[in-house]
Amino acid sequence: MTITITAFERSPDRGRGLARDMRVRWALEEVGQPYDVRLLSFKAMKEPAHLALQPFGQIPTYEEDDLALFESGAIVFHIAERHAGLLPDNANARARAITWMFAAVSTMEPPIVDREVAKLLEGDETWYERRLPFVEERIRNRLNELSCRLGDADWVDGEFNAGDLLMVSVLLRLKGSGILDEYPNLSAYVARGEARPAYKRAFDAQLAVFTAASVG
Numbered sequence: 407m408t409i410t411i412t413a414f415e416r417s418p419d420r421g422r423g424l425a426r427d428m429r430v431r432w433a434l435e436e437v438g439q440p441y442d443v444r445l446l447s448f449k450a451m452k453e454p455a456h457l458a459l460q461p462f463g464q465i466p467t468y469e470e471d472d473l474a475l476f477e478s479g480a481i482v483f484h485i486a487e488r489h490a491g492l493l494p495d496n497a498n499a500r501a502r503a504i505t506w507m508f509a510a511v512s513t514m515e516p517p518i519v520d521r522e523v524a525k526l527l528e529g530d531e532t533w534y535e536r537r538l539p540f541v542e543e544r545i546r547n548r549l550n551e552l553s554c555r556l557g558d559a560d561w562v563d564g565e566f567n568a569g570d571l572l573m574v575s576v577l578l579r580l581k582g583s584g585i586l587d588e589y590p591n592l593s594a595y596v597a598r599g600e601a602r603p604a605y606k607r608a609f610d611a612q613l614a615v616f617t618a619a620s621v622g
């Protein structure tokens with residue numbers, strides 16, 4: 407049983423670990439599962455072979471025997487369900503951890519991605535500078551709420567779990583924006599995630615891909 411995931415051949419984030427293969431790598435590292443990576447160019451991502459795996463022509467995907475998955479949240483959930491270490495045994499705690507996984511990708515990530523999309527695709531528009539504060543206000547609203555809930559806890563619900571893995575992955579997208587720094591407990595939360603040995607192994611692996619592509 408070999409697990410194969412897909413990732414950018416040359417990540418637009420220049421190896422900063424923001425592409426969504428990173429959260430899958432991190433989950434696999436947390437549960438100690440080895441994996442192969444198939445690197446794709448933007449062209450290959452839109453070709454039929456990849457579209458058969460990922461209907462939207464994106465990374466990451468996950469293949470294991472006759473199972474093929476897409477959507478990073480679903481992939482992390484699958485890994486967490488199949489292997490010990492990312493979901494609590496207690497049924498209610500497990501349900502809450504899964505709730506936090508959904509919260510990360512469906513409540514926190516959209517406004518954060520909206521800001522990235524605005525910068526990338528709308529940055530030259532005359533209305534960009536006027537729109538940006540509204541986009542950032544929506545992010546701050548969510549960060550405020552999350553910050554209040556986290557308080558001085560280390561993780562969102564007890565021990566580190568897949569909910570934290572996805573939440574930290576999503577919050578990391580704000581690194582460099584200055585916005586996260588306004589919330590010391592969230593900055594510390596993200597730093598705790600980054601300090602995990604599994605995170606570091608995953609980060610180094612994706613960085614090695616970018617470094618090799620740059621010298622190659």
Ligand SMILES: N[C@@H](CCC(=O)N[C@@H](CS)C(=O)NCC(=O)O)C(=O)O
Pocket residue numbers: 424425426427463464465466476477478479
């Ligand atoms: N909701 C999807 C989003 C996947 C996604 O946006 N992937 C990006 C890389 S992080 C991508 O492939 N972008 C290239 C494109 O959309 O053409 C997931 O979580 O897997």
